[in-house]
Amino acid sequence: MSYPVVSIGIGSYNNAAYLETLLDSVQAQTYPAIELIVVDDCSTDHSALLVQRWMERTNYPVTFLQHERNQGLVRTFSDCTRLATGSFVSLVGSDDVLDPELIARTVAEFNRRGPSCGAVYADCRLIDSQGKEIAPSFLCYFNSGAAKSPPEGNIILPLLRGFYLPTLTTTVRREALAAVGPHDETLFSEDLDMWLRISRKFQFAYLPAVLGSYRVHDRSAVHTNKLALNETYFRIYRKGYFEGDAEWKAARHNLAEHAEHYYASQGPEAPARLWFALHETRRPKVALFWLMARLGVKYSTLRRLMSR
Structure with missing residues (x-):
């Protein structure tokens, strides 16, 4: 056989x-x-x-x-x-x-x-x-x-x-x-x-x-490459090979999540990543994260303030 x-x-x-x-x-x-x-x-x-x-x-x-x-x-x-x-x-x-x-x-x-x-x-x-x-x-x-x-x-x-x-x-x-x-x-x-x-x-x-x-x-x-894994999704998203409203909606949601995770991980390009995600998603929460990142406010500090 x-x-x-x-x-x-x-x-x-x-x-x-x-x-x-x-x-x-x-x-x-x-x-x-x-x-x-x-x-x-x-x-x-x-x-x-x-x-x-x-x-x-x-x-x-x-x-x-x-x-x-x-x-x-x-x-x-x-x-x-x-x-x-x-x-x-x-x-x-x-x-x-x-x-x-x-x-x-x-x-x-x-x-x-x-x-x-x-x-x-x-x-x-x-x-x-x-x-x-x-x-x-x-x-x-x-x-x-x-x-x-x-x-x-x-x-x-x-x-x-x-x-x-x-x-x-x-x-x-x-x-x-x-x-x-x-x-x-x-x-x-x-x-x-x-x-x-x-x-x-x-x-x-x-x-x-x-x-x-x-x-x-x-x-x-x-555990060791969180920022690099995050960058991977940004690059995949920029390829733009999604089709139909459902795929683009899911892709943009994922983009917003990755931008937040990047900010939470203290990525050095957090303002730029969040700005890109904001431009693509128009989400108020992403706008807040972008503004705080621009002002140098750490994600952990922001989350503490938001939980009060």
Whole structure:
């Protein structure tokens, strides 16, 4: 029996403490046709050496690329995609863990849905730095009500309304990647931009199962790069590829939220970001935030005053 190849790309950067656990979870996949790609983004810990030793110890085939200088997450995953030859592509952070049945069940779901399905995603649990479970469901933890009925088909509106897709359990059809073009390497984080572009042309499918572990620790991007993640949405918004009143309404609401978060995080360009958001949304609250930012009033101080 012939199985379509699934390319698993690992973007590695300074996660030596967790990387071997992930590599072992790839090797433990029950699906028989996996192409493993690891791109190390010039780690300063022993991540690269760990990968090389793991390859020697297990004899598991790996396409291994090391960047000579740090180039960022999006370029790292872009290289993973460029090196991938499989019919499906899965991109995984180097601190996460895959359940053994993830790829097998995902491919089965692609086969069930047919060629119009461009991406399949499943749920995952949250774990801490020691591997202890924090929450049983990523979708419930990050998406509250949406987790009761995870979106399928065209998911542009849910994404613009703040729906978070677990990247480690999301696999994309190669034809979908080819249709929407390469990763935008000007962005800090590629996830949302890619999901929006794919959803314009292909259907998303939800696989109702918990099939991985998303690790949260003090070096997670959600903790260390809040301002860069915020900038990503501003850049996506400026692309202006939304369609119809509902999409633009959701996009503008999201823009106002990101402008507020940027101000709350004491971003150095808060007045400019808030002014842009005000021009786009015409919201009184954004006008207030812009004025206070111009006057040098901290967000925390303003919130205290507003709560009295």
